[in-house]
Amino acid sequence: MRGTPGQTVGPFFRYGLEVEGGGLLVSPGSPGAIRLSGTVYDGSGAAIPDALVEIWQADGAGVIPTAEGSFHRDGTFTGFGRVHVTDAGEYEFWTVLPDADFIAVIVFARGLMDRLHSRIYLPGRSDAFLESLDPAERATLVAIETGDGLRHDLRLQGENETVFLAYP
């Protein structure tokens, strides 16, 4: 069967995709908690104020969560987060460092025709795919260590455009 085409998330998605505490995979300040944040930029270098970012990751032991409750976590680590960016284009999650090379990420935005898949690689981790990229491309996929976690910007277009992914 042929796939259903995607469409832009549109301008008015906030109330349709709102998740209370969507960025809190763990409680800030809990043991091992890190802040994962960044800014979503357009091709002119301006921050995009109406984007949505989703992450999906393994836990601190490298285990892929299978428990329900990705919206009502109730203390369970479910590995999924969703946040609307701020007016300054900033996203922020509180999560744990997975025992894995990367965190999977999807970005949606008004004006973006279809969702974009990418990866946020942890500093110091790599795999064959990351090594296959040239240094400038690679740099767009690797998070930067900060005092309390990781920082990773997403650039939809332009210089240092983030490497986005397609799956065979």
Next chain:
Amino acid sequence: MTETTQATISAEIAALHSDYDKRRAAGMPPLDSPLVDFAPYRSSVLRHPTKNPKLVDPESIELASPAFGHRDVAAVESDLTVQHAGEPLGERMVVTGRVLDGEGRPVRHQLVEVWQANASGRYIHQRDQHPAPLDPNFTGAGRCITDADGRYSFTTIKPGAYPWKNHVNAWRPAHIHFSVFGSAFTQRLVTQMYFPVDPLFPLDPIYQSIPDQAARDRLVAAYDHDLSSPEWSLGYRWDIVLTGPRATWIEPEGSDA
């Protein structure tokens, strides 16, 4: 930019479609997705990647999917007509269908989210300020979990067409936004469902961003009289197919499918 006419937009759409048709005639396989570089949708110009996506074999995390269940979604959230004290205005309807993978297998117990304008074509969103009435009895957001057959069902009202400022006199065909999870994160889909024979289809840069007619048709629900209920509601059927890689499917024992 606000002076751009529908004729200009329509001519741009025609040129991009003609280019697609030529590439198809030259042997390119059909495209099941929108063109990301589609300037008739003006807001897209600075927001689409200019480089081709990198083809990569998915890793195990990408072949799995976040899990949702009835802890996440209450049953009542699938009825958008009962969220307030009174009944919303508009044409009551049921929209139902199945979420399937590329082999036609149901995507079971997964999350489907919808949001839409009210019967007047007005979104409750703060930034939608066009002079159509809000309906105090309609928010326009719903969620459900697919059943063991991959089936979802929503009760709602038919949304109206709504004006947007892409160009002068720009109107979106009536649609419901859908957000769907598959059995793999690679299958994540956000899209829009439309209604049969909408006269706005040829004019709409968002619908027309999908250059393939057969693919566009797959976003249009079918009116199904068997889903309509006497003196109550109309029925529409729309299946969603999530292609793309997924974790290896284990064939149930005794199945020869």
